[in-house]
Amino acid sequence: MASVLNVSAYLFTAVADPGTLRPTLKERAIAAGIRGTIILAEEGINLFLAGDADAVRGFVAELRRDPRFAALTTKESWSEAQPFGKLLVKVKREIIRMDHPTIRPADRRAPAVDPLTLRIWLDRGHDDAGREVVLLDTRNAFEVDYGTFEGAVDWRLERFTQFPDAAAARRAELEGKTVVSFCTGGIRCEKAAIHLGELGIDAFQLDGGILGYFEKVGGDHWSGECFVFDEREALDPTLTPRPQR
Known part of the structure; x- marks a missing residue:
């Protein structure tokens, strides 16, 4: 029975003191018996955590009591075993x-499109204004190889820092179309969509x-699985981990 709760979340929010916050969050997570990764930066927080459901939800609830993280929303899935070997709390330049x-x-x-609206667009073959919809996968190539949306554009990125140059080189291919950037949990495709907007x-x-x-x-409209950065390796569209080999 799947009894380990896995959560992923991120929030872009001003954090003036990520180095000061780091030991506090690490202490709380250790006390709760939670494992995973928390990344802090001046631009916000990004986390992937797993453990007892009450412990994980309690940790997130406590985090939201900080006004900077009040808007944090989590995506939940379940596993039979703890998918993380340890707890890491890191401070970086960017999350x-x-x-x-x-x-x-x-x-x-x-600007964001919710999943239900995107499905309607894909069912129709166009957005509400009748424009062609282009799905742009902003993940690294090895992640895309596990699975992606049918017909999605894949620029074979080796790392996300290559995205701005790739977008500049292919700008003409996207002009006049409605582009929906996507990634595992939303963090990369949010930065990607902002950058694309700057390109017009x-x-x-x-x-x-x-x-x-x-x-x-x-x-x-999806084919395959979704790679995740823990020992589960990949999830199918029911959020079930792939069988261990």
């Missing part, structure tokens, strides 16, 4: 590295990412 300092989602969020592209991010789509829609 997801893009090396593009003008992209500041805490100041202005990317009509771009949205998929709200909640692939995992949010699985949770609300399932596997419609």
